[in-house]
Structure formats: structure tokens, C-alpha cells
Amino acid sequence: MPWLPVAGMAHPRKSTRRFVGVDPTPDTAAHDEVPIDYPGAVAPAREYMLDVGQLNIAVHEWGDADAPPLFLVHGGFDFARTYDVFAPLIAAGGWRVVSWDQRGHGDSDHTELYSWDADLRDAAAVMDSVTSRPAPIIAHSKGGSMTIQLADGQPYRFSHIVNLDGIPSKRALPDVPDHERTRMMTTDVSSWLDLRRKVTFASRKPGTIDELAERRGRMNPRLSREWLRRLVTVGGRHDADGWRWKIDPAMRMGGFGPWRPEWTLTRLPGLPMPFLGILASELEVMGFGTMARHVMPFLPEGSRCVQLDGVGHFVHIEQPHVVAEMALEFIGSPSESRP
Amino acid sequence: MSTVTMLQHGKVSLALHRLRDGDGSRALLLLHGLGHHAPSTAPPWCEAWPGPVVALDFTGHGLSTVPRGGGYSAEMLLADADVALSTLGQATLVGQGLGAYIALQLAGARATSIRGAVLADGTGLAGGPAQPLAANVISLPRRDGPPDPYALFELSRDLRPPDYATVFARMAVEHSGLDEPLTISAVARPAWLVAVADEVGVAHASIRDALATYALIT
Numbered sequence: 001m002p003w004l005p006v007a008g009m010a011h012p013r014k015s016t017r018r019f020v021g022v023d024p025t026p027d028t029a030a031h032d033e034v035p036i037d038y039p040g041a042v043a044p045a046r047e048y049m050l051d052v053g054q055l056n057i058a059v060h061e062w063g064d065a066d067a068p069p070l071f072l073v074h075g076g077f078d079f080a081r082t083y084d085v086f087a088p089l090i091a092a093g094g095w096r097v098v099s100w101d102q103r104g105h106g107d108s109d110h111t112e113l114y115s116w117d118a119d120l121r122d123a124a125a126v127m128d129s130v131t132s133r134p135a136p137i138i139a140h141s142k143g144g145s146m147t148i149q150l151a152d153g154q155p156y157r158f159s160h161i162v163n164l165d166g167i168p169s170k171r172a173l174p175d176v177p178d179h180e181r182t183r184m185m186t187t188d189v190s191s192w193l194d195l196r197r198k199v200t201f202a203s204r205k206p207g208t209i210d211e212l213a214e215r216r217g218r219m220n221p222r223l224s225r226e227w228l229r230r231l232v233t234v235g236g237r238h239d240a241d242g243w244r245w246k247i248d249p250a251m252r253m254g255g256f257g258p259w260r261p262e263w264t265l266t267r268l269p270g271l272p273m274p275f276l277g278i279l280a281s282e283l284e285v286m287g288f289g290t291m292a293r294h295v296m297p298f299l300p301e302g303s304r305c306v307q308l309d310g311v312g313h314f315v316h317i318e319q320p321h322v323v324a325e326m327a328l329e330f331i332g333s334p335s336e337s338r339p
Numbered sequence: 340m341s342t343v344t345m346l347q348h349g350k351v352s353l354a355l356h357r358l359r360d361g362d363g364s365r366a367l368l369l370l371h372g373l374g375h376h377a378p379s380t381a382p383p384w385c386e387a388w389p390g391p392v393v394a395l396d397f398t399g400h401g402l403s404t405v406p407r408g409g410g411y412s413a414e415m416l417l418a419d420a421d422v423a424l425s426t427l428g429q430a431t432l433v434g435q436g437l438g439a440y441i442a443l444q445l446a447g448a449r450a451t452s453i454r455g456a457v458l459a460d461g462t463g464l465a466g467g468p469a470q471p472l473a474a475n476v477i478s479l480p481r482r483d484g485p486p487d488p489y490a491l492f493e494l495s496r497d498l499r500p501p502d503y504a505t506v507f508a509r510m511a512v513e514h515s516g517l518d519e520p521l522t523i524s525a526v527a528r529p530a531w532l533v534a535v536a537d538e539v540g541v542a543h544a545s546i547r548d549a550l551a552t553y554a555l556i557t
Contacts, residue, residue, distance in 0.1 A: 053478055054407040103408070112350045113398070113410030117476075117493060121409070124476045153474030182509045189448040189510075196418035197425050200347045250349050257414050258498040263471055 033238055036209070038230040040320065041084040049107075050100070052125040058107035059100045059126060063091030068337035069130045070095040073123065075141025075166065075286070077219070077247060079106030081234040086316040089324035090138065094334035100126045102143075104248035106235060114251060116259075120150050127157055134273070136331045140164040140316060141286065145264045152267040159337065160273055162327045165280045165313050167268075168261030169290040188256045195252060202249040206242030209233065216245075219253075219286055222312040261288065268298040276330045277305035278323055280313045287313030304330070341379055341394075343402060348422040353395060354402035355423050361390035365454060366427045367550070369394035370420060372436025373463025373494050374486045376401030384546045385433070389554055395423045397441075399487030409479070409489025413437075413466070413497050417444045429454055431553045433546060436461025437494055439525060440504075443535060446521060447507030450514035455553030457546050458523045458532065465529035467496035501534030512540035517556065522549035 035043065044060035060080040070090060072083055080099035087097045101108040102119050111118075123146065127135070136159050139147040144166015151158050195202075207215070213228035220228065236243045268275065277299075283289050292307040299305055308315055308322070316323045346353045358369075358381040367388045371377055377394035385392055396403040397416045420441050424430055429452050434442025439458035446456035475496070479488040511520040519542040525532060535541060542549065 052408065054481070103410075109407075110350070111408060111410065112404060112406030113408075113412075113415060115410040115412050115415075115493070117474075118408055118410035120474055120476045121478060125478065149471075149474045150476065153476060182506055182513060185506050186448075186450075186510050186514065189444075192414075193418055193421045193448055196348065197422060199349045255414075257412065258500050258503040259471075 033233060035084075035233040036226075036230045038085070038227055040088070041230060042088040043084065043234075044081075044087070044099075047107075050126060050129055052122050055103060055111060055122070056109045057100050057103065057122055057126060059098065059129075060087075061099070062087040062097040063095055065096060067091075067094055067096040068334045069098050069135045070331070070334075071127060071130075071135060071137040071139075072097055072099040073137065073139035073143030073147055074099065074102065074105070075143050077105070077251070077253065077286075078140070079235050079246070081106065082231065082317070084230070084234065086320045086324060089320055090327065093324075093328040095136075098126070098130050104251050106246055110248040110250070114248075116146060116149070119146055123150060124154070124157075133337075134159040135337070136160040136162070138162040138164065138327055139166055141166045141288075141313065145288075148264050148267050148271070151271055151273065155272050158273050160276070160331045161271070162276045162278065162330060164278050164315050164323065165287055165290075167277055167279070167290045167295055168264045168288045169294045170260070170262035170265075185256060188254070192252075192255055199250045204244040204247070204249045206239060206244050209243055212236055212243050212245065220284075220314065222282065222284065223314060223317055227317065265290075265295070265298050268295070268303075269300050271300050271303075274330070275300060275303035276327070277303075278315055278326060279305065279307045280311050280315055281307050281309050282312040284313040341377075344426075345402075346422050346426060348398070348419055351398045351404040351406065351419070353398065353404075353419055353422060355426065356394045356396070357391060358394055359392040361388070361392070364390040366391045366393050366430045368420070368423060368427065368430040368432050370432060370434040370438030370441050371395075371397065371400065372438055372461030374400070374491050375436070375462055376485070385550060387547070387554070388431075388550055393423070393427070395420060396485075397437075397490075399490035400485050403485070405485055405487045406489075409487070409493055411487075411490050411493040411497075413440055413444065413494065413499075416441050416494075417448065420445045421449060424449060424452055428452070431550070431556075432456040433459060433550070434461075435459045437463030437466070439464055440466060440499065440531070443504060443511075443521065444507050446515070447510030450511050450520065451516070453511070453515065453520070454556045455517065455519075455549070456511070456521050457549045457553075458521065458525055458535070459546055460525045460527055463494060464525060464527055464532070466494070466499040466531070468498065469500040469530060471498060472496070499529070499531040501531050504531035505534050505538055508535045508538040508541060512538070519552075522552075524549060
């Protein structure tokens with residue numbers, strides 16, 4: 001698993017990406033631009049590519065390189081740079097904050113296949129490259145759910161888990177009659193298959209910074225336009241015909257499969273490390289809609305779950321200082337993590 | 340002698356083998372078992388099939404692309420089979436092992452295009468459990484040539500809840516317009532197949548007999 005240093009990571013895609021088959025959005029005309037300023041936002045101190053089984057995973061770090069490591073995991077359709085405000089607050093607590101773009105997201109490779117199991121494997125590879133000791137982890141949304149799954153199978157990796165609105169529960173999927181379930185599945189499956197038939201030639205729609213910010217705002221309706229505009233300049237690239245989100249156009253929200261959201265919740269009681277859940281109270285399209293009362297019965301000994309009033313799914317973006325303070329207090333001093 | 344057409348599914352190239360030409364009627368599409376590949380010649384049990392006989396290599400198998408870093412799911416193989424179906428229009432399916440599970444899904448998902456599906460014994464028929472196990476996160480060494488070790492690992496432990504499988508059976512029955520759109524020829528009966536076998540509209544017969552019935556459907 002060799003490191004692939006990328007000079008300044010200014011053009012990571014150009015120097016290290018490999019595509020098999022069709023790359024619908026060749027970046028020969030792409031160029032990076034300086035991110036739009038946002039109060040408190042700080043670019044990572046170190047960025048590099050990690051070769052994970054012939055796949056390049058983009059790693060982003062904030063804080064002192066010699067400080068104890070703390071992992072930060074992003075959610076679905078996000079990327080590590082969405083932590084540009086939150087990560088520096090954690091790093092200021094004395095941590096080496098290590099985050100990465102999940103496959104298909106941010107600056108990591110677009111791959112042939114995507115699955116949670118593959119995401120877990122990539123995550124484990126990043127963690128193994130940083131430390132063999134238990135480390136704290138803060139994870140949002142899908143990243144939070146993935147982390148519970150990984151902690152259930154490999155608990156030795158984590159000293160503390162802070163989960164940011166990333167606990168799926170059955171509540172979001174009400175029981176429906178069998179015939180209605182069949183109808184919904186028929187629609188979901190045929191729609192997904194229609195997309196797969198066309199995905200070879202799919203491309204993210206180009207636009208101006210404002211247009212991409214407006215599109216993302218539909219999924220992130222509570223986040224400010226200024227923040228969304230900055231995200232375009234760190235999570236998008238500027239091609240000759242406009243800005244595009246870097247995320248693989250083969251990916252889409254939703255889908256179907258045998259997985260059930262309540263299965264994540266049932267892993268919680270067995271976790272041996274302290275667990276802090278910080279949940280939203282405002283329902284959003286990107287969130288699981290889980291409330292603290294759904295989680296409480298499943299919390300292991302020594303764990304906590306709080307719900308932030310008037311806050312949406314992106315708790316760490318809406319309330320970065322509050323959430324960072326809660327996380328740092330829960331995890332404790334980094335000096336206790338030194339070997 | 341079979342001929343091979345490469346189809347594109349996202350970043351994966353899929354090999355579709357034409358094992359035998361037919362009389363211009365509906366194609367028979369064969370879906371192989373886990374770790375296997377399309378046969379090089381038409382199997383004897385389909386000798387009476389009047390139309391062409393074609394067979395797909397799933398992602399990571401046969402002549403199809405071996406992806407980097409795994410990430411397999413039965414649902415993505417369903418999409419492989421659907422890409423093949425898009426070139427055939429309509430088809431009757433014979434799925435063996437893992438291919439039987441995919442054939443069930445395709446028969447439900449594309450009920451008006453699939454004119455009968457036969458679920459037969461083969462490798463990977465059982466799949467994984469009905470509920471998830473603890474995360475088994477391992478990295479596998481790449482081997483020269485197919486099948487992809489990640490396909491063998493991930494598709495032998497993918498979740499197959501019986502009530503998830505029966506939804507596809509009901510989709511096939513409800514939307515195909517056929518009295519018995521599914522036929523089980525498999526002797527082995529993992530839990531998902533036991534549940535499907537109990538559904539209305541599911542017949543039980545040998546592959547040969549099932550194809551004789553489905554060949555009469557227009």
C-alpha cells in the first residue's frame with residue numbers, strides 16, 4: 001500500500017488517476033482554482049493519494065503530523081473537504097485529523113463497482129496506513145453507519161466513536177402492505193436499471209459556481225449559499241465548459257437492496273468503546289430521520305446520545321463549534337492517546 | 340463456435356457469447372454460477388430451443404472486466420444481465436446457481452421482457468445469510484485472470500433475505516402476464532429459494548421441460 005505523494009495535490013486527478021473503460025468526463029481541459037473563502041474554513045495541511053489495491057484514495061489531513069491520529073469520515077455524496085471548517089476545530093484540540101474521499105467521491109478514483117463493504121475495506125486500508133493503535137473516529141451520516149458496522153467487526157480499531165446523525169433506524173421506512181411494497185420495488189428497480197443502462201455515457205452536468213451551488217442546495221437546503229459556493233470550488237472541478245462535481249456520475253441517491261436500516265441500530269449494544277451520538281432534530285432529505293428516543297434503548301454502557309434542537313442533518317456544518325466542543329470533551333485529551 | 344460481443348456497463352465491459360443461432364424467435368439467455376463463466380457451446384438441455392442461445396459473463400468472470408477493489412452485489416449483476424437484455428429485447432432465462440438468483444431478480448424487474456425464467460442448480464446458489472454477519476473486512480490478493488477473488492468472496496456472503504427474494508417473484512407474477520413466469524428446477528433449496536418455491540405462479544420442472552413450455556409463449 002505505497003504512498004503516492006502528489007505535489008501540493010493541486011492536480012491530483014491528472015497525475016494519478018487511472019480509468020478502465022470509458023471515462024465520460026475526461027479532464028484534459030480541467031484546471032483547479034483557488035477555493036472561495038468561507039469564515040473558519042482551512043484547507044488541509046497535507047494531502048496525498050494512497051494506493052489501496054490498485055485504487056487511489058485521496059487522503060486529507062489537518063493538524064500536527066506528529067499528533068495522535070483521529071479519523072473523520074464523510075457521508076454519502078460528500079467528500080473530505082466538507083470538513084474544512086469542522087476539521088480545523090478538532091485539530092486545534094491537539095489531534096492529527098485524517099480524513100479521506102471515499103471511492104467515487106472527491107479526488108479518489110472512480111471505480112467499476114461501489115458497495116459499503118468496499119468502502120469499509122478502503123477505510124480499513126487508510127486506517128492501517130496511519131496507525132495500528134485504537135484511535136477516535138468522528139463520522140457523519142453514511143460514514144457514521146459504516147463506522148458502526150466496522151466497529152462491530154473490528155472493534156480494536158477505535159477508542160471512541162462520535163456519530164454525527166449517522167444512525168439509520170426503521171422509523172424512516174414505515175411498514176407498508178405487501179402489494180404496495182411490491183409496487184414500490186417495481187418502480188425503484190426499473191428506474192435504477194434504466195439508469196444503469198445509460199450510465200456508461202453519463203456525465204455530471206456542467207454549470208457556473210452558482211448553478212452547482214443551487215443544485216446542491218436542493219439536497220442541503222439548510223446550508224448557506226456561501227458555504228455551498230465554497231463546496232463547488234473544493235468538490236468540483238472547472239472544465240472548459242463549466243464546473244462539475246467530481247463525484248462519479250455513475251452514483252445516484254437511493255436505490256434498493258436487501259439491507260435494512262434497523263440492522264445498523266442492532267449492532268450498537270455490543271460496541272465495547274464509548275459511543276456518542278449527536279443527532280439532528282430537523283428532518284432533511286439526506287438524513288435518516290432517527291431521533292434520540294429510537295437510539296437510547298440500544299446504547300451500550302458508558303455511551304450517550306444527544307439531539308440538537310433546531311439543527312439539520314449536517315450538524316457539524318450548521319453548528320461546528322458546538323459539535324466540535326462536544327466531540328472533544330467526549331473523546332478526552334490527545335495526551336491520553338499517546339503511546 | 341460461439342461469437343462474442345462486448346457490451347458496456349458503466350466502466351465494465353461484459354462478454355455476451357452467442358452460442359447458437361436460432362430461427363429468429365426469442366433468445367434464451369444463460370446466466371452462469373459464481374466463479375464460473377459462459378459455456379463455450381449450447382448445453383444439451385436447450386437443444387430444442389428454437390431461437391438463438393446466448394450466455395453472459397458477469398462482471399469479474401469469464402471475458403468480462405475484472406474491477407479494481409471489489410464492491411460486488413447481486414444487484415449490480417442484475418444490472419449486468421439487464422444490459423444484455425437491452426440488446427435482446429425479450430428473452431427467456433436459465434440461471435444456474437448465483438445466476439438463478441439473478442434470473443429471479445431480472446424476471447421481476449423486467450417482467451414484460453422476460454418470458455419465463457428457470458432457476459437451476461449451480462455454484463453460488465445459496466449466497467449469504469438472511470441477516471448481516473459482523474463486518475469481515477479483508478483485502479484479497481489479485482490473481483491473474485478471472486474469476487475475481489472479490490467476486491467469490493462478496494457474492495458468496497451477500498444477503499438474501501427470503502422476503503426480499505419473494506418480492507421479485509411477486510413482481511414477475513403481477514406484471515409478466517404469465518401464469519407461471521418462474522420455474523424451479525434446482526434440487527438444492529436455500530432459504531430464499533424455499534420461500535420463492537411457495538409463491539403463487541412458481542412451477543417446478545426440469546430445465547428441459549420448462550424450456551419446452553416457455554418456448555410456446557409468444
